[in-house]
Amino acid sequence: MSEHSSADSAALAIPSPAEAEGRRPGRKWLIAASVMLGTFMQSLDISIINVALPHMQDSFGVKVDQITWVVTAYLIAIGVVLPMTGWLAARIGRRLYFIASITSFMIASAFCGAARTLPQIVIARFLQGAAGAAMTPLAQAILLECFPPYEHTLAMSTLSLGSVMAPVFGPTLGGWITMHWNWRWNFYINVPVSALAALMVYTFVDDPPHLRRRRGDEPIDYLGMLYITAAFGLFEFVISRGQGAGWFAAPWVRYCSVLTVIFLAALIRHELRFAHPIVDLRLLKIFSFTLAAFLVPIYTAVVFTVNVLNPLFMQEVLGYDAEKTGLLVSPRAVGLALGLVVVGQLSRRDLDMRYYPACGLWLAAYELWVMSHWHLDTAIYGLIWPIFVFGLAIGGTFSVFTAAGMSEIPHERLGFASALFNIMANLGSATGIALFSSVLSVKHRNYLAHLTAHAMNHVPAGAAPLTAGTVGPMAWLLSYNDIYRTLMYVLMLVAPSCLLLKRPASGTKIDPAVD
Numbered sequence: 001m002s003e004h005s006s007a008d009s010a011a012l013a014i015p016s017p018a019e020a021e022g023r024r025p026g027r028k029w030l031i032a033a034s035v036m037l038g039t040f041m042q043s044l045d046i047s048i049i050n051v052a053l054p055h056m057q058d059s060f061g062v063k064v065d066q067i068t069w070v071v072t073a074y075l076i077a078i079g080v081v082l083p084m085t086g087w088l089a090a091r092i093g094r095r096l097y098f099i100a101s102i103t104s105f106m107i108a109s110a111f112c113g114a115a116r117t118l119p120q121i122v123i124a125r126f127l128q129g130a131a132g133a134a135m136t137p138l139a140q141a142i143l144l145e146c147f148p149p150y151e152h153t154l155a156m157s158t159l160s161l162g163s164v165m166a167p168v169f170g171p172t173l174g175g176w177i178t179m180h181w182n183w184r185w186n187f188y189i190n191v192p193v194s195a196l197a198a199l200m201v202y203t204f205v206d207d208p209p210h211l212r213r214r215r216g217d218e219p220i221d222y223l224g225m226l227y228i229t230a231a232f233g234l235f236e237f238v239i240s241r242g243q244g245a246g247w248f249a250a251p252w253v254r255y256c257s258v259l260t261v262i263f264l265a266a267l268i269r270h271e272l273r274f275a276h277p278i279v280d281l282r283l284l285k286i287f288s289f290t291l292a293a294f295l296v297p298i299y300t301a302v303v304f305t306v307n308v309l310n311p312l313f314m315q316e317v318l319g320y321d322a323e324k325t326g327l328l329v330s331p332r333a334v335g336l337a338l339g340l341v342v343v344g345q346l347s348r349r350d351l352d353m354r355y356y357p358a359c360g361l362w363l364a365a366y367e368l369w370v371m372s373h374w375h376l377d378t379a380i381y382g383l384i385w386p387i388f389v390f391g392l393a394i395g396g397t398f399s400v401f402t403a404a405g406m407s408e409i410p411h412e413r414l415g416f417a418s419a420l421f422n423i424m425a426n427l428g429s430a431t432g433i434a435l436f437s438s439v440l441s442v443k444h445r446n447y448l449a450h451l452t453a454h455a456m457n458h459v460p461a462g463a464a465p466l467t468a469g470t471v472g473p474m475a476w477l478l479s480y481n482d483i484y485r486t487l488m489y490v491l492m493l494v495a496p497s498c499l500l501l502k503r504p505a506s507g508t509k510i511d512p513a514v515d
Helices: 003-013 017-022 027-047 050-060 069-092 094-114 118-132 135-146 149-180 190-204 209-214 222-241 251-273 281-285 287-316 322-329 331-346 355-371 380-394 397-406 411-453 471-500
Strands: none
Touching: 027 069, 027 094, 027 118, 027 135, 027 149, 027 190, 050 069, 050 118, 050 149, 069 094, 069 118, 069 135, 069 222, 069 411, 094 118, 094 135, 094 190, 135 149, 135 397, 135 411, 149 331, 149 397, 222 251, 222 411, 251 281, 281 287, 281 411, 287 322, 287 355, 287 380, 287 397, 287 411, 287 471, 322 331, 322 380, 331 355, 331 380, 331 397, 355 380, 355 397, 355 471, 380 397, 397 411, 411 471
16 A cells, blocks of 8 residues: 555545544444444345245236236336435435435335225335435445444445345245235334334434535536436346246337436436536546446355355245245344444454455355256255355455445545445346346246256266156256356456455454444
8 A cells, every 4th residue: 555545545435524423332233223223224124025025916806927027116216216315315414314215114114005996006116216325325434434344344344234134034024924914004103113223323323524515505406317317227127027928029128228228328428427416426436446347346246146156046946835944044134234244343353354355256256166066856955055155255255345345435425335335235236137038038048948858968077867747847956056156256256356455444453432
């Protein structure tokens, strides 16, 4: 690190009055708990209702392709609002915006639970997604200001405990609530938790002085809003509905894809020219932030795809029921939590944390190689251990990416940087799941055709002869093996680039007065 960059880092490390307030004994942890509640509920609602969709379908008396609009509306709203969060926070303040988001999320959740028709719940879900979209980027910006620089990785690890664990527990919790209570309670449980989160944010979170000084003094980027709504709304619509329509075989997918590219190009051109843009693309001039912002979508694409594939593999290939599958994938949550705790604590010492994501992605790639060798007779231990180690390996990676990427961002631009960071993460997860799910279906059809015609030529060494009843599972098995192998190669290729990130700030000792 050069003397100049060291001086810049030192300048950024000078605490503002708001930061000093946030570093009082125990206060920063109250702030962390406050924002974590909101982000946990928002992340939970992405996955918790998936297992309840059949029951909702029966309640409303609609078809399968119609009930999936409950998910699509939520994702479209997040895609549209997420890019605007940094700009909105700069105009109205993070504290007020966070409280408004949680309150709106709570009200929209109640409307979802009370919905009596499909249009009612689709509208309510759109409002719920729009309300919750801001929580994660706002929480990141708030914690990066109230925690000292050497604890930024710890802060991001703490926040990730909620947002990363929620999708893991979502399907299990949603299934239990649906079976023992009613699908409507998947939404009603948000009400008391959101109310508590809003009260805690109101009590413990304050805006830093630079936000209070700049509030409302910039022109409104109306054209940027239009381009964002069109580009990201169309993108989420295509990603959510395209696979069911056969992707580019459907004319509407081709048209919407072309329009998405056009509006995105117009957005980039406009935002680079506008003095006060909604999406601050000028932040990409900072190398470490740019590198982290491009590593994040690759990371989320792989991680979220594996999160989807593991339970599907156990049900479609091994024939396990939903309850047993939920238990078998739960070790990933344990690994994730352990990885986050370890990274959070190690980051407070004088260690170069860039080695963790580099080594972690290599270890995760190895576990994907192990998963690519799963077979029809794989023992339960052979399933649980790779899933646990995979969770451990990737547990703190996102936290290090965030801390390293944000290390050179001025405090007044943290909200914009966090919004752009989360845009990339959202694009990665949505694209990864859609892409690899589509490839999986294509591979399954191809393997099924080949195995039906030439069964014996495709039996792995040592496997039992194929019968009519095992051709289908074997076709799925080979397809999953290929996808796991592809994901392995992706992680192997990107892992070394983690060492090019700016080293996150670290501390050689901990001051009990601020702990």
